[in-house]
Amino acid sequence: MATQPFTYELSRGFLPGHRACAGCGQAAAVRMIMEVVGPDCVVTNATGCLEVFSTPYPESAWGVPWIHSLFENAASVAAGIEAALRKQGRLETTRVLAFGGDGATVDIGFGALSGMMERGHDILYVCYDNEAYMNTGVQRSGSTPFAASTTTSPAGRASFGEDRPKKNLPAICAAHGIPYVATASVSFFADLKRKVRKALGIRGPKYLQVHVPCPPGWGYPEKDTVEIGKLAVECGLFPLVEWEDGEVTRVRKIKKVPVEEYLKPQRRFRHLFRTEEGKAKLADIQALADANIEKYGLVD
Amino acid sequence: MKKMIEGSRAVAEAVALCRPDVISAYPITPQTHIVEELSQIVADGQLDAEYIRVESEHSAASACLITGVNRALSAPLSIWNDHQDTMGIRDTGWLQLYAENNQEALDMHIQAYKIAEDDRVLLPVMVCMDGFILTHTYESVDMPEQEQVDAFLPKYDPLYRLDPEDPYTLGAYIGPELFHEARYVMQQDCLASKEVVKEVAREFKEAFGRWGGDVIEAYRCDDAETIVIGLGSVVGTLKDWADARRAEGQKVGALKLRCFRPFPGEELVEAVSGAKQVVVLEKAVGMGAQGIVASELRSALYGRSTVPVSCAIVGLGGRDVTFNTIDEACKRAGAGEREFFAGLRTEALEEA
Known part of the structure; x- marks a missing residue:
């Protein structure tokens, strides 16, 4: 069988040549999202990996207008831009996007994000969730999952790693009653693109949280990003859910693989497999996945 | 036209006369009256602006112009006036003007737009105004006519825009190989803005007949x-x-x-x-x-x-x-x- 040459259309929005790590889930997600968004947009970007690897002055991977201000205020800056475009009568065609990592979104910029959603700005906010402050060397965030070892929630003789479960920010956003909230994964390309397309067709605030595995931060081989991301979804720890006007309207059914299959390949969870206490935590993690399965009806 | 008016109201009217397209504001004592007045001006249809009721002062501050209503810093908690707040951010690259009275606070806002938007400056300007002493005090101020302000502040045409037709990357990250130079340029612009502050004060005097000094x-x-x-x-x-x-x-x-x-x-x-x-x-x-x-x-x-x-x-x-x-x-x-x-x-x- 003759092999087809691999071809893809370059997005004008987010161009190759940036400095993301090999296997970066976030870079792949941004590229797919920008392919859907197209050129007529303005992007605001919180401080984080994406900002740093895509704009080392004088280089830039952005072929669309892009602005970084602070860690805290990607949503506020986007709100100001949206208001200005509205005043100029350009909001019908030009889309406003705000991008942040989980630290910028779940922790530092949460007040600004909440304000933006409450005020009803026509903005798509995308949180790239790699579950810690990866840019600065894997410090925990509010989105770090239970029992993950990070540099500020390290596993040790008296610690099993992060002692609190991951903050459910999508549900908090949905509780604002905004028209569209969704979780997506870089590992489910078509699903991710569909959700972006759907979000862009809705006026008002939209929140999309994309799970983006991080090879250096999570500790797995670069080639396995897509596989790891799939396992996170299929075990129930990162459910793919859509909310409209505050109600769950669609979920992706899963195969329900045991959480160990997802956890074992990752360095951040390896301590759990080394001691009896660690193995007990595996049961707790399975319980978190089971709770998601129950709550969102992930298994028929 | 002379008016007996509270300082906060004078500032709100001055801002409205400058015809901003977008206002983002958050009320905090002692600048609350300014935000209330601006809300009312927009609600009454006197100013056609997008008004963003932001959720914090921090979110409001993503702007080119700030009224820095001076208030003491905690601790202990105090809402009354001194200059500890604005003095504490003196080295951040904001230009800072301090108003003597409500007339000057009003006049300074009009001048501040012209200074901040000057292509030789392009730095944010803070009009510092003593909390309560000015903001909550009624004084007679000469309120400029809209035509006078329009002539002084023509429609702003920014040098850099977030335009999909001509995309720029703004706020890129800069490593040690160029950050030093970026800050050097900022310092040069900040120093050179002194002449713009003087120039704008002179132009203001010609246009409005009032002079409160330059620098x-x-x-x-x-x-x-x-x-x-x-x-x-x-x-x-x-x-x-x-x-x-x-x-x-x-x-x-x-x-x-x-x-x-x-x-x-x-x-x-x-x-x-x-x-x-x-x-x-x-x-x-x-x-x-x-x-x-x-x-x-x-x-x-x-x-x-x-x-x-x-x-x-x-x-x-x-x-x-x-x-x-x-x-x-x-x-x-x-x-x-x-x-x-x-x-x-x-x-x-x-x-x-």
């Missing part, structure tokens, strides 16, 4: 032996004090530091070099060091004049600055004290 304003300083420097609303008291003491035969003058960033070192040196002593009234403390304006003034004078500079910390957290405070400051300066708190309630300290 500084010297009041009865020509043959003064003692020159007292102040920023903001204390300057009004200072001018009255100079008149009163002049009438008694004392050779004193008042000097308003109208523009604190960029720091007008040259202008200050020229203005104070002939005096026998300089007293700086400061509503902020460089904690663990000394008075902020006084130390910058001494640095500017170094090697050029030996006039002694004394720093009197006054009026923290809303304490009134009176003739007595100024007399005490001058007396202690004359006795050779260089750094001191004037108007201290020593009996309260002893009780504690």
Whole structure:
């Protein structure tokens, strides 16, 4: 069988040549999202990996207008831009996007994000969730999952790693009653693109949280990003859910693989497999996945 | 048109006259009345602007112009006036103008837009306005006509835009190989903005007929032996004090530091070099060091004049600055004290 040459259309929005790590889930997600968004947009970007690897002055991977201000205020800056475009009568065609990592979104910029959603700005906010402050060397965030070892929630003789479960920010956003909230994964390309397309067709605030595995931060081989991301979804720890006007309207059914299959390949969870206490935590993690399965009806 | 009006209302009307397309505002004492008035102006359809009711001061601050209504810093909690807040951000690249009265606060807002939007500057401007002393005080102010402001501030055409037709990357990250240079350029622009501040003050005088100085304003300083420097609303008291003491035969003058960033070192040196002593009234403390304006003034004078500079910390957290405070400051300066708190309630300290 003759092999087809691999071809893809370059997005004008987010161009190759940036400095993301090999296997970066976030870079792949941004590229797919920008392919859907197209050129007529303005992007605001919180401080984080994406900002740093895509704009080392004088280089830039952005072929669309892009602005970084602070860690805290990607949503506020986007709100100001949206208001200005509205005043100029350009909001019908030009889309406003705000991008942040989980630290910028779940922790530092949460007040600004909440304000933006409450005020009803026509903005798509995308949180790239790699579950810690990866840019600065894997410090925990509010989105770090239970029992993950990070540099500020390290596993040790008296610690099993992060002692609190991951903050459910999508549900908090949905509780604002905004028209569209969704979780997506870089590992489910078509699903991710569909959700972006759907979000862009809705006026008002939209929140999309994309799970983006991080090879250096999570500790797995670069080639396995897509596989790891799939396992996170299929075990129930990162459910793919859509909310409209505050109600769950669609979920992706899963195969329900045991959480160990997802956890074992990752360095951040390896301590759990080394001691009896660690193995007990595996049961707790399975319980978190089971709770998601129950709550969102992930298994028929 | 002259109006008897609260300072906050004067500022809100001045902002509306500048016809901003977007307002993002958040109310915090003592600037609440400004935000309330702006909300009403937009609600009444007097200004066609997108009004964003942001969820924090921080989110409101992503702007080119801020009314920095001065209030003390915690702790202890105080909502009253001093300059500790704006002085604490003096090295961030914001230009800072300090208003003496409500007329000047109004006029400064109109000037601030012109300064910030000048292609030679492109730095944010903060109009510092004493909380309560100005914001909550009714004064007669001359409100400009819309046509006058429109002529002074033509429609803004930004040099850089977030335009999908011509995309720019703004706010890129810069490594050690170029950050040093980026900050050098910012410093050059900040220093050069002094001429723009002066130019805009002159243009404003031509257009509106009012003059409150440019970067500084010297009041009865020509043959003064003692020159007292102040920023903001204390300057009004200072001018009255100079008149009163002049009438008694004392050779004193008042000097308003109208523009604190960029720091007008040259202008200050020229203005104070002939005096026998300089007293700086400061509503902020460089904690663990000394008075902020006084130390910058001494640095500017170094090697050029030996006039002694004394720093009197006054009026923290809303304490009134009176003739007595100024007399005490001058007396202690004359006795050779260089750094001191004037108007201290020593009996309260002893009780504690």
